[in-house]
Amino acid sequence: MKRVFWFRRLHKWLALVAGIQVSIWAFSGLYMTVVDLDIIHGDHLVKKQESLPIDPLLLVTISPVLMESIIPVQSIELKNYFGSAVYEIRAHKKNRVIVDAYTGELKTEVNEQQVRGNVAMVYAGTAEIISIEKLRLYPGEIGGKKLPVWRVVFGDSVASTLYFHHISGKLISKRTHLWRVFDKLWTLHIMDYFRSKGHQGYLFRFFSISSLLLAIFGSGLLFYRLRGEVK
Amino acid sequence: MRIVSQLKRLHKWIAILIGIQLLLWVVSGIVFSFIEHREVGGNFIFKNNKNDQITDAADFSGVLKQYPQSTQITQITLLKENFFKIELREQTLLQETETGRLVTITKELVREIAIKSYGGKGQLKDIVLVNQRSDENRGMKLPVWQVVFEDSYGTHLYLSSTSAEYQGVRTDSWRIFDFFMMLHFMDYGDRGNFNNGLIIFFSLVLVLFSISGMLLVTSSFSQRDFSQLLYRFIDNQHVKLRILNVEGKLQKIKVSKDTRLLEALESNNIELPSVCGGGGICGTCRIRIVKGRALSAAALSDHDLLEEQDLTKGYRLACQLSVHHPMDIEIEKEY
Numbered sequence: 042m043k044r045v046f047w048f049r050r051l052h053k054w055l056a057l058v059a060g061i062q063v064s065i066w067a068f069s070g071l072y073m074t075v076v077d078l079d080i081i082h083g084d085h086l087v088k089k090q091e092s093l094p095i096d097p098l099l100l101v102t103i104s105p106v107l108m109e110s111i112i113p114v115q116s117i118e119l120k121n122y123f124g125s126a127v128y129e130i131r132a133h134k135k136n137r138v139i140v141d142a143y144t145g146e147l148k149t150e151v152n153e154q155q156v157r158g159n160v161a162m163v164y165a166g167t168a169e170i171i172s173i174e175k176l177r178l179y180p181g182e183i184g185g186k187k188l189p190v191w192r193v194v195f196g197d198s199v200a201s202t203l204y205f206h207h208i209s210g211k212l213i214s215k216r217t218h219l220w221r222v223f224d225k226l227w228t229l230h231i232m233d234y235f236r237s238k239g240h241q242g243y244l245f246r247f248f249s250i251s252s253l254l255l256a257i258f259g260s261g262l263l264f265y266r267l268r269g270e271v272k
Numbered sequence: 273m274r275i276v277s278q279l280k281r282l283h284k285w286i287a288i289l290i291g292i293q294l295l296l297w298v299v300s301g302i303v304f305s306f307i308e309h310r311e312v313g314g315n316f317i318f319k320n321n322k323n324d325q326i327t328d329a330a331d332f333s334g335v336l337k338q339y340p341q342s343t344q345i346t347q348i349t350l351l352k353e354n355f356f357k358i359e360l361r362e363q364t365l366l367q368e369t370e371t372g373r374l375v376t377i378t379k380e381l382v383r384e385i386a387i388k389s390y391g392g393k394g395q396l397k398d399i400v401l402v403n404q405r406s407d408e409n410r411g412m413k414l415p416v417w418q419v420v421f422e423d424s425y426g427t428h429l430y431l432s433s434t435s436a437e438y439q440g441v442r443t444d445s446w447r448i449f450d451f452f453m454m455l456h457f458m459d460y461g462d463r464g465n466f467n468n469g470l471i472i473f474f475s476l477v478l479v480l481f482s483i484s485g486m487l488l489v490t491s492s493f494s495q496r497d498f499s500q501l502l503y504r505f506i507d508n509q510h511v512k513l514r515i516l517n518v519e520g521k522l523q524k525i526k527v528s529k530d531t532r533l534l535e536a537l538e539s540n541n542i543e544l545p546s547v548c549g550g551g552g553i554c555g556t557c558r559i560r561i562v563k564g565r566a567l568s569a570a571a572l573s574d575h576d577l578l579e580e581q582d583l584t585k586g587y588r589l590a591c592q593l594s595v596h597h598p599m600d601i602e603i604e605k606e607y
Contacts, residue, residue, distance in 0.1 A: 045549030046535060056489045064482040066297075071475040077467050097336040103329035113325035117347040119332050128329075142332075245305045253298045260295070262549060263287050269547030269554060 048261040055255040062232070062248045063255070069226035081223045083215035086201055088165045095119070095126040101145035103128055111138050122211045123159045129209070139209045151210035156191045159210050160203065168197035175207065182221065183214045276491050277576045279484050280553050286481040293458070293474050294481070300452035312449045314441035317392045317427055324349040330356070330369040338372070339365075350436065351384060357435055363413065364435040377417065377436045385436055386419040386429055394423025401433060407450060408442045410463065491572065492552070496594035500530035514600045515542060516562065527595055533559070534590035537603075544603065550591035552577070557590040564599030 079085070100119075108114060115131040119142060126142035139148040151159075153173060160170065172194045179186040183204055190213065191205040199217040206213050228234070232245045287294075310316055330347050335356045339345070344359040347369065354369040366375040375381075379399050387396060398420040402409060409416055412430055416439055419429040426447070430439035454463050458471040503509045509529040513536070516522055527536035534550050534557050537543070547554040552573030570583050571592035578587050 043538065043543070043546070043549070045546065046538065047549075049549035049551055053489070053492055056485060057493065060482070060486050060489050064479075064486055066301075067475065067478040067482040071472075071479050074466055074468075074472045074475050078465075094340060095336060097333040097340075100331075100333045100336065102331045105328065108327065108329050114327075114329075115325065115348075117326065117329055119336070119345045242305060246302070249298060249302045249305060253295075253302060256291075256295050256298055259287060260291060262551070263284065263291065266284065266548055266553070 045262070045265045048258045048265070052255060052258040052262055055251055055258065059248055059251040059255055063252055065229050066252075069230040072226050073223060073230070076219055076223065081217075081220050083201065083217050083220060086166055086203065086215050086217070087163045087212065095121055095142065099143045100126070101143060103130070103140055104145055107140065107145070107147075120211075122209050123162050127209055148208050150189075150207050151191070151205070153191075155210050156193065156205050159205060159212070160193055163212050164195075164203065166195060166197065166201065168195040168201065170194070171196040179204075182216055182224070274576060276488075276572045277553070279487055279491075280551070283481065283484045283488060286477055286484065290474055290477050290481065294478065296455045297478075300456040303448065303452045304456075307449055308445055311425060311443055311445035314425065314427060314443040314446060317423075317425060317441060317443075318389045318429070319391045324352060326354065328354075330354060332356075334372060335367060351388065357437070364432060364437060366435045375436075377431070377433050379417075381436060382417045382419060382431055385431065390421065390429075392421060392423045392425065392427060394421045394425075394427065396420075397422040407463075408447075409439075412439045494594060496530040496596065497532075500528065500532075500594065503529040504531070511595050512598045513595065514598075516600065516602045518602070518604055530594045530596055532591055533593040533595055533601070536595055537590060542603070544590055546591065548591075552589055552592050555589060558582075558587050558604075559590045559593075560602040560604075561586040561588060562600040562602050564601075565597045 103117065111130055111132050113133055115133070118129040118131070120127055120129055127148060128140040128142050130138040130140060132138060140146065141148050153175075156173060157170075160173075170193055173191070175189055175191050177189055179188060179190050180192070183190070189207040191207060191210075193203045193205065195201040195203075199219055202216045203212060204214040204216075205211065231241065232248065233241045234244065235241065326347060326349055332345060332347075335345055335358065336342070339358050339360065342358050342360055346357040346359075348355055348357050350366075355375065356367045356369055358365045358367060366377070367373065368375060379401075382399055383396065386399070390396065396419065400418045400420070401415050402418045403415045405414065408428060409418070409430060413432065413434075415433045417431040417433055417436075419431065421427040421429070426442075426444035428442040430442070431437065432439055450463065454460055457463065457466040457468075458474065459465045459468055507529075510526045511529050513525050513527060514522060515525060515537070523540075523542070525536070525540045525542075527540070532550065534544060534546060544557040544559070546557045550557075552571065555573075555577035558578065570578075570588060573592050574583060574587075574589055577589060
């Protein structure tokens, strides 16, 4: 049989096999390119943080007793969270201990009042808070860590959400519907349908190689057609 | 119904416009799925110096007085010594906690850090203070220390020239990945940006391409294409055809039921001309049905490419016709 017949046939059948996935790639790709990544990340939701001054005279050095209770310490960061100075001590396994830098004592959990105060300092938008609550665990959209977290949801069209650390009260994460859609489309784009690395690899390879063949046979058809038109 | 041929024309022109980029998207996608992501990151080549732990917390008041404009000050250990890492807007500095002396990041210090953290199976080959911007040090503050290792990964380690902080690892896998990222994102400058105008335009066109393609899939498949597979491979049903050419020569052939006529003739060595390979685009494979039930049905492409009066005379495109019942067919020339 003539080569062009085979090209036509294979192009048609491969399109049947891979067409839907190619369309998914196209649509998800378009969304991801059109919506600016900074907006996806929600950078417009928060004010740029200026470093607030910490008074060196009030600083208290972490006591050896406290240090020994944390062992092994990887690093100690002096930070300023919304006007209060803290030491963030990184221990093993990504554990963090937060110490008040003015009293030298372990920070206790922030309350709703303080979270509201922090929102007022970081939030750059105009929408009202529609809910503010302390969750027992990180929700899936910010990684599902087994730690409590404060969630503040705003009443805008994209359900902007800010997450605050339960002890330090610092801003951990920002989410909007634009991000949520991006995340779903990304899952489709990399074909992570089963949420499993192994399956995703084979599935992706099968469809991407099918698409390559689809494109190659399509190019062949284009070649014959243009040649025919020239003749 | 000219819509199908319009769609086909659209599909062809888009293919000409974005075909090469489409191939690059697919090829780079395949590369991403086969590349070792662990080697792209390269972090596994280096050990975390977890055993260096801080036992005594330092007094931060002196360093804070000295750098009130710092955004963050961190006490760390490096080669068993305690340091403050001072993060300023423009750069990061390293200071000894005991003496308050700023540390100069010398080649010797870089060598010591690099050798201590390297966990690969190669040798340290060279240490260079790099001043030139390159693909590898994109996003890093210059000058930056580059440590070259001679190993199978082609490892380069980058350390800050002001704080000796880790800036990144570059391997051959990273270099391949980065190159295909550039092609995939169509960002030939900074690489990381997939919100550029060029890729937005091309992805928009790709959406049109996939829509036209999907519509063409639905229009080019008929139920017969599927039953033909059944008849050919499982049921093995045949239909008898009689072929007349204009010189009056008669040929009888047997073909699998529901095969497209163009292919059926082809497999019996009767080659009709076809530029498009059976796409219903070029109209060169026309035949005339003299007798048979298929006379009643004309496909969309038949209406597109043949005159109405020819249709009533029995002219059809061989590529659009599935052979279901016995037919007498006239072909125009001796092929």
